[in-house]
Amino acid sequence: MTKIVMPGEMVSERPLRMAYAYTDGQKTYSTVVAMLSPEGKLIPLEGPYDALPEDYVVGFVSDVRFAGYSIDIGTANPGSMSSRDSREKFSLGDMALAKIIAVDEVKNIDLADARKLLGGRIEKISPVKVPRLIGKKNSMITMIADATGCQIVVGRNGYVFISHKGDHKLAKEAVEMIEKEAHTSGLTDRVALYMKERKAARGGESAPASGMPPQGGMNAQPQAGAQSGQGGMPPATGQ
Amino acid sequence: MGGSGPKPKLLNSDGSRLDGRKLEEMRPITIEARVLNDADGSCLLTWGRNKVLVGVYGPRECIPRHDQSPYRALIKCRYNMAPFCSLEEHNRSGPSRRSKELSKVISEAFENVIIAEAYPKTQIDVYIEVLQSDGGTRCAALTAAAVALADAGIPMKDLPVAIAVGKIEGKLAVDLFKDEDNFGESDNPIAFAPRNWEVLLYQADGLLTRDEVEQGLELAKEAAKKVHEVQVEALKRVYEKPHPPSVPLATGMFQ
Numbered sequence: 205m206t207k208i209v210m211p212g213e214m215v216s217e218r219p220l221r222m223a224y225a226y227t228d229g230q231k232t233y234s235t236v237v238a239m240l241s242p243e244g245k246l247i248p249l250e251g252p253y254d255a256l257p258e259d260y261v262v263g264f265v266s267d268v269r270f271a272g273y274s275i276d277i278g279t280a281n282p283g284s285m286s287s288r289d290s291r292e293k294f295s296l297g298d299m300a301l302a303k304i305i306a307v308d309e310v311k312n313i314d315l316a317d318a319r320k321l322l323g324g325r326i327e328k329i330s331p332v333k334v335p336r337l338i339g340k341k342n343s344m345i346t347m348i349a350d351a352t353g354c355q356i357v358v359g360r361n362g363y364v365f366i367s368h369k370g371d372h373k374l375a376k377e378a379v380e381m382i383e384k385e386a387h388t389s390g391l392t393d394r395v396a397l398y399m400k401e402r403k404a405a406r407g408g409e410s411a412p413a414s415g416m417p418p419q420g421g422m423n424a425q426p427q428a429g430a431q432s433g434q435g436g437m438p439p440a441t442g443q
Numbered sequence: 444m445g446g447s448g449p450k451p452k453l454l455n456s457d458g459s460r461l462d463g464r465k466l467e468e469m470r471p472i473t474i475e476a477r478v479l480n481d482a483d484g485s486c487l488l489t490w491g492r493n494k495v496l497v498g499v500y501g502p503r504e505c506i507p508r509h510d511q512s513p514y515r516a517l518i519k520c521r522y523n524m525a526p527f528c529s530l531e532e533h534n535r536s537g538p539s540r541r542s543k544e545l546s547k548v549i550s551e552a553f554e555n556v557i558i559a560e561a562y563p564k565t566q567i568d569v570y571i572e573v574l575q576s577d578g579g580t581r582c583a584a585l586t587a588a589a590v591a592l593a594d595a596g597i598p599m600k601d602l603p604v605a606i607a608v609g610k611i612e613g614k615l616a617v618d619l620f621k622d623e624d625n626f627g628e629s630d631n632p633i634a635f636a637p638r639n640w641e642v643l644l645y646q647a648d649g650l651l652t653r654d655e656v657e658q659g660l661e662l663a664k665e666a667a668k669k670v671h672e673v674q675v676e677a678l679k680r681v682y683e684k685p686h687p688p689s690v691p692l693a694t695g696m697f698q
Contacts, residue, residue, distance in 0.1 A: 208679050211593055212601030212638040226558070226600060233638065235558055235598035237678050249682065250484070251596025252502055252562070280502045280565040310513045310563045332596065387682055 206241050208249070209234045216244060224248050239387055249387055253279055253331035253361040255307050261315070262326060262359030264299045275302060275315055277361045278328065282313075289316035299326055299365060301357050321357060324367035327376055329383040331362035336386040337379065344392055348378045351399045374402055450626050453611040460623070466616040469606070469666050474587070474677035476594045484595025486677070488587035491620055492577035495584050497591040501567035511566070515559035520550040520569040522584055528576045529621075545581050552585060552605075552634050552643040558598040567597060578621035579607045582632050585644065590674050594681065603643055604671045605634035608659040610651060615659055617666045631656075633663045637671045640664055 209215060215225055216232040224246040225232050238246040255261075255277075263283065267274035272286040273294055285302060287293075294300065302318035329337065337358055338345050349356045353370030356379075366375045378395055385391055453461060460466070470491030479485035482498035489495075505511035522545040524532050538546070549571070557567065569592065571584045582605035589603045609619045611627040624630045629649030636643055642660075651659065 208682065210602050210675050210678060211599040212636065224598070233600070235600065236596050237593050248596055250594065251598075252483070254561075280504050280562065311565075330596075 206239050209238055209240045209246070211235055211237065215240055215246060222246065224251075247387075248332045250330055251332050253277075255279055255283075255304055255311065255313050255361070257304050257306055259304045259360040260301060261304060261361040262299070262301055262321070262357055262363035262365050263315075263361070264326065265294045265296055268294070268296055275300065275318070277313070277315075277359070278331075278363060279311070279313060279361070281311065283315040284313065285315040285318055289314075290318040292318065292320055294318070294320065299324070301359065301365070321365045323369060324355065324365050324372070327364045327366060327379055329362045329364060329379060331360070333383050333386040334358060334360055334362055336391065337364070337382050339392060344382065344395065347392070347396055348375055348399070351396075351403065352378070371403075374399060377402070451622065453623055453626060454614070460611070460616065462620065466614055467662060467666070469618040469669065470620065472670060472673050474590055474673050475680075476590050476677045477681045482591070482595070484591040484593070484597070486587040486590040486594060488583055488590070490579065490583040490586075491618070492575060493573070493580055493583045494575040495580065495587045496572045496574055497584070497587045498570045498572075499568065499588075499591040499595040499597065500570070501595075501597070502562035502565035503568070505564055505566040511564045513563050516557070516562035517566040518550050518554050518557055518559060518569070519566050520546055520553060520571060520588060522546045522549055522571045522573070522581070524573045524576060524580070528573045532576075545584070548644055548646065549581065549585050549588065552603060553588070553592070553599075555643055556599045556601050556603055556636060557592065558600065561598055567592075576621070578619050578624040579632065581646075582606050582618075582634070585634050586670060586674065590677055593674075593678055601636035601638045602671065602674055603634050603636055604667045604674060605632060605644065606663050606667045606670060607632040608663045610649065610655065615655060615662060617662050629655075631659060631663075633660065633667075635664065635667050637667070 211234060213234050214231050215234050219227040219229055220232045224236050224238055225234050234246055236248045236251055238248045240246060261277045263275040263277035265273050266276040266282050272284055274282040275285055276282050299321040300318040301321055302315040304313055305316045306314040345356060345358055352375040354372050354375045355367035356375060357365040364379055366372050378399060381395060472490045475487045477485060478487045479498050482500060484499035486497045502516050505517055522542050523538060524542060526532055526535060569588050571588055573580050585603060585605040592599060593602055607619050608615060608617050608631050609627050610629040611623050619630055629651050632646050634644035
């Protein structure tokens with residue numbers, strides 16, 4: 205059965221190399237409050253974002269320099285993007301989806317391929333809950349985007365862009381609900397049911413204002429429920 | 444330690460302490476994690492009449508820049524007593540020398556436990572506010588800080604816990620309250636890493652024989668096990684109660 209383990213609690217009788225754990229040469233112990241799956245894998249329940257190359261992240265321009273930009277992605281030090289590495293021009297405060305192309309040993313983060321995100325705002329969730337928000341094969345995020353008619357972009361860093369178009373209030377509630385209950389099972393069905401009830405309560409006012417077909421979800425890390433968020437593919441757009 | 448004037452009796456005729464406790468008995472403890480909306484991790488702890496609130500922020504940008512280390516995060520624990528925490532703190536401004544000492548020893552205890560190499564060029568701020576004090580506040584502070592750090596998901600090798608042992612009227616006792624601390628013969632706050640019971644902090648105030656030190660360590664360990672259980676239970680309970688709501692971060696206001 206899955207159980208919650210504490211820092212320093214033993215997770216294996218053998219010395220293993222695994223994420224969120226350390227070994228003293230004899231046994232292996234957790235380093236964070238995490239769920240220990242029956243297969244022996246640690247799923248952290250909280251924690252800062254661990255930047256990796258190929259991750260897609262959402263952020264906003266926090267400084268404009270001579271040959272590039274600083275982009276706040278929630279890490280201790282902002283990511284840097286050189287002007288040469290992006291097709292668009294950005295102003296201070298612009299929100300963007302960008303790809304991490306390099307992380308060095310002192311955690312300087314280089315970004316590229318930034319695309320402006322317009323007409324919405326950024327909500328922040330804990331980075332360790334991002335895989336749950338995306339769902340297996342984007343199932344969760346696509347469901348929310350379709351039900352609300354919003355454009356939703358999930359960065360691996362935990363920043364979530366939600367468009368003003370569509371039922372953005374419901375989208376935010378769904379995101380918050382998933383963050384709160386990420387560690388529970390049956391969440392996808394509960395979120396679907398919750399959204400159905402809320403839409404019914406509002407009497408069908410949640411149709412997209414502009415009459416466009418629902419945008420669908422666009423997420424930045426289309427791995428099937430990947431916990432480590434490694435590897436990268438170009439972001440998918442749900443229909 | 445030790446006030447002026449005649450010392451009060453610390454043990455009743457039946458051997459119990461002034462608050463009715465047995466020598467090896469602890470005061471009641473409650474711990475709640477995730478109590479602050481904007482902190483990365485937080486903890487509110489009551490221990491007897493002590494009340495401690497801890498907020499953890501980080502890893503975040505290290506300021507001042509010249510202090511930052513390219514090898515690891517800086518652990519900055521700030522132990523602070525609120526002006527209203529006790530009658531002695533009335534009207535005090537700024538950290539006392541004692542507060543600076545406790546900030547240092549608590550930071551050093553955590554430096555042995557936090558896996559700081561994972562976050563170079565950053566700092567991890569642990570703000571410890573003592574809201575009400577009645578002896579043993581540094582143990583309460585460290586115990587609460589451990590919970591707050593775990594709540595923040597900062598990787599650690601263990602979940603530290605602290606408790607004080609001392610000597611009152613010739614007898615070893617656990618978890619001294621203020622009068623016992625001030626008028627007793629010895630006060631020894633001790634912090635442990637519960638995995639192997641390694642000592643992370645040991646401060647000795649007053650005189651103990653070698654045997655008493657050894658016995659004291661055993662007493663402390665037994666009591667600390669119970670405190671550790673409360674810490675663990677508090678962290679598990681986070682996942683059964685609702686979280687504080689989030690707020691939007693950026694609104695694209697320059698568009």
